[in-house]
Amino acid sequence: MKYRSKPIVALSLAAALAWTAPAVVLPHHASAAAPVTAAAINSVLSPQAQEYGAYLQEKYGVAVGDSWTRGQFAEALNAIVTDKAIELDGSASEPLRAIEAVSLALQAADLGELAYTYPASKAKSALAWVKLGWTSEQYASDQAKILAAAVSTGLLVSSYYPEIRNDEIASPSLAAVLLGKVLEAKGLYKRYLGYTTDADILVKLGDAYRTSDIIQAPDLREVVDQALKQDLVTGYNLKDSRYDANFLDSLSVVYGHSDFKHALQLVGLLRSEKIQAKVQFEPKTSAFIYLKEWGEPGESDLYEVVQIENGNYIEYAKEYDLAFEFDSEYDKDRFDRIILSYAKKDEDNEPGLIYGSWWQPLYYSLTELDNYKEISNNKISAGHYYAQSFSLKEQSAPVTEGFKKIDPSADIVNYDFWVDGPFYNYLQGESK
Incomplete structure (x- = not known):
């Protein structure tokens, strides 16, 4: 992750x-x-x-x-x-x-x-x-x-x-x-590639992924990179609002990952579970500190690095969010159970999971759901780009204050939302 x-x-x-x-x-x-x-x-x-x-x-x-x-x-x-x-x-x-x-x-x-x-x-x-x-x-x-x-x-x-x-x-x-x-x-309605049940949805997802790049947004990155250097946050995501799905909050979930093969299998998994949902691919760049003791980081089409003053690096990795709008609240609720059964690791080399499953998968809802936990998003916008860093609710105010000290003119928004249980545990310091 x-x-x-x-x-x-x-x-x-x-x-x-x-x-x-x-x-x-x-x-x-x-x-x-x-x-x-x-x-x-x-x-x-x-x-x-x-x-x-x-x-x-x-x-x-x-x-x-x-x-x-x-x-x-x-x-x-x-x-x-x-x-x-x-x-x-x-x-x-x-x-x-x-x-x-x-x-x-x-x-x-x-x-x-x-x-x-x-x-x-x-x-x-x-x-x-x-x-x-x-x-x-x-x-x-x-x-x-x-x-x-x-x-x-x-x-x-x-x-x-x-x-x-x-x-x-x-x-x-x-x-x-x-x-x-x-x-x-006017471009103000829902944006999506198609439905999980479309015959060509995997082709469209592949095209969307291959044509996405690491997001630059240098002015915005300068602010949040300073937050990384000051240990104000341990990571952040960069996104482009022009790709936002604009789905109904009451019916949608956003799921994040780094490996595209996982995305293909996730959509296939939902199809196998008779889930029909609209799908939008939202390009995302994830930034975090790469420690110098980890060795030479290298670069590829999937990530780039910039060395900082203390010898460590900031790594910018090409990732994505998949936004799903389900046909019903029942299907939205089922999504959590499906992920926990088939896309969440509980042991090394665990069989019966889709490729690239994480110990702590990341998916969230803007409306309350059973078994989800409430956390905060600390979001800075600059034009159509935005950076966001998720935190426990009690940590949100210090993060916001730190952002304001770095750039008093920054457009900062905080709001609470609901995240899956394993990722909530991750924010609390648990490794699995």
Whole structure:
């Protein structure tokens, strides 16, 4: 184991369609009074909408209820898209119509200009399966261009074509899916290579590992390297937030290791245990002190070293985290039992374990789980890079104070989370 310790943007699309509504408070959809049409989906969301809805609720505090007003939808967009503000005119309490929802979402997803590249013939072709029954003049309209762009880019899912065709009030499922699609277009949604059950998941993992490198981030490393030299921490990890999975905390676990062969076998192990989970590969560099009495450290594609003033070295090792989002809390809970049975050493040369199993495997959850122990993360960020050092809770304050002395301007965040029992024992000084 290597680890040691809103400018304002005019809503041109909506204006072109003469739609209006004002900005209002964040939505509380249970109290909305929008009428429900025969074809609109009731309060039971589609599976896709349910997944987006759970993400919107956990990450942004946006609740998906049984109906939407125009103002509520605009405010939900503003809650998730912070680089622009959707400004509306008119009554906030009017029901949100499906076509208007598509237009607002297209603008928020930075796809607005694309719409105006569609001539009437191209718009008609793109909208063929929507079966609008429009005249040729209607297909030359701005409304047609907006809908065509939404269809072509996948923003508008085919199951919601009837709501567009019949000019209906937006169903809660359509509203949730559009918000989810905006998140995806903006790079704000979950990031993952695939599922444990995908036929090509091992290929994708291999490609991700081979194209990852030791993270440099020299300015950030300078700060945490000083912490290493001062024995403030015994190790730290460097990561890049652009690879963060953004999974739901309630359903996810992050698992760290250094040997890629172990990763392949771990995914195979989960498949054999009938675990379907989303998988994201998060490159990681682990740094720790390499003592001079251990001999010449050498270098390779997997690690590099820098000698420090006392003759010791800081070693930077190429490692990784695998983030898993499980289909259920039950499967998340099962993960611990699977690892302890098949990926945790209890004796030398122990049979029946996957390759490279550690005495003290490292995996953690941001929500509480049985048999996990609460510890602290001491995290420093610089741009999209961050360094983190895990510690016992009572050691977190001194670590933070030490970081601040090294760099008073450092962006430091501390939070508690839950780690597997063996790694907790490691932090307490146990070797096995």
